[in-house]
Amino acid sequence: MKWDALEEEPCSLARTVAVIGDRWSLLILRECFLRIRRFDDFQASLGITRHLLADRLKKLVRFGVLRKIPYQEAPKRYEYILTQKGLDLYPIIMSIVHWGNIHMVDARGRPLLHEHKSCGKMFDPVMVCSECGEPLSAKHVHVHPGPGARRSSPLHASARERTKRNAEQA
Amino acid sequence: MKWDALEEEPCSLARTVAVIGDRWSLLILRECFLRIRRFDDFQASLGITRHLLADRLKKLVRFGVLRKIPYQEAPKRYEYILTQKGLDLYPIIMSIVHWGNIHMVDARGRPLLHEHKSCGKMFDPVMVCSECGEPLSAKHVHVHPGPGARRSSPLHASARERTKRNAEQA
DNA sequence: ATTGACAGTTCTAAAATAGAACTTAAGGTC
DNA sequence: GACCTTAAGTTCTATTTTAGAACTGTCAAT
Known part of the structure; x- marks a missing residue:
């Protein structure tokens, strides 16, 4: 590609x-x-x-x-x-920094700390649902094809089915 | 590098x-x-x-x-x-997808929609402060060196100063 | 007239990636 | 028993990207 x-x-x-x-x-x-x-x-x-x-x-x-x-x-x-x-892009940067803070720091600890000026505290970023405000996790999210989905939505057909379909076309 | x-x-x-x-x-x-x-x-x-x-x-x-x-x-x-x-890594993936949804979709609209099973609604991810729950933006965040910061914290000295310092060392 | 700051561009060598073919191991088919 | 298929890689060559260092063009200050 x-x-x-x-x-x-x-x-x-x-x-x-x-x-x-x-x-x-x-x-x-x-x-x-x-x-x-x-x-x-x-x-x-x-x-x-x-x-x-x-x-x-x-x-x-x-x-x-x-x-x-x-x-x-x-x-x-x-x-x-x-x-x-x-x-x-700030939420992307912050979620990347946060994952690194949790999973990639060495014994010395975090290189940076973040203070939220609005409330004055050191914080971590948390990703929540825009509708109900609950923290998000992959298993509570269901994915639907949207208006811009590829016709025949290959992202939703399993790759296994797709592999077969491709083979048939060839 | x-x-x-x-x-x-x-x-x-x-x-x-x-x-x-x-x-x-x-x-x-x-x-x-x-x-x-x-x-x-x-x-x-x-x-x-x-x-x-x-x-x-x-x-x-x-x-x-x-x-x-x-x-x-x-x-x-x-x-x-x-x-x-x-x-x-889910919050990283979701924040990347969300940015793409806002800034990179074509006229046909979003390829995927996300439903939050817990509340049953279509949602967008929102990044909030772990302490006060308010949505985060770069300008309300202040960065401090943490325990794992590099001695002399070059990320906080301006690059301009650093450039001079490096020149002096050479 | 020379030096230094700044924002690049150019050059060659080294590394990563693309694309296609090949390998290994087992199961099923004629 | 020869042959085809599935699955998960590995190997090969050609192309593209990246690293590292040097060079260029403008202007200001000494």
């Missing part, structure tokens, strides 16, 4: 993976949320090669996650700031 | 990216949550090359996200199921 094919998939996960699903994009976005904005600052704090950084920034701008804003004329220089679409 | 270096970073995001930060791992995990368990089924539904699939499954098992369970003897065959550590 080519990279571009991912964006076309009728799957919201695949399309998001097309934006953030590589080694560097999420790390760049982490820096954005920590208020890093400039090329050399990204490069210095991440140790990414300049080539890849230029490439990834271009991609994030193309997807509308970052925007280039001029901060000086002559020579014209830009900084990269999060758009609303980019700010909306 | 090498792949293995990521797991060693004192950053919960980087360490999680070491597990799920590539083109395929999240797609494989999506299939796991949709109850795909077997090699050929993953291969058929994703179109991933068999080589990469074998490699990624091995990696996910190594990280303790999937477990290999024998489902028949002679010839011995295994299926891959989510561990608790893997099930805990």
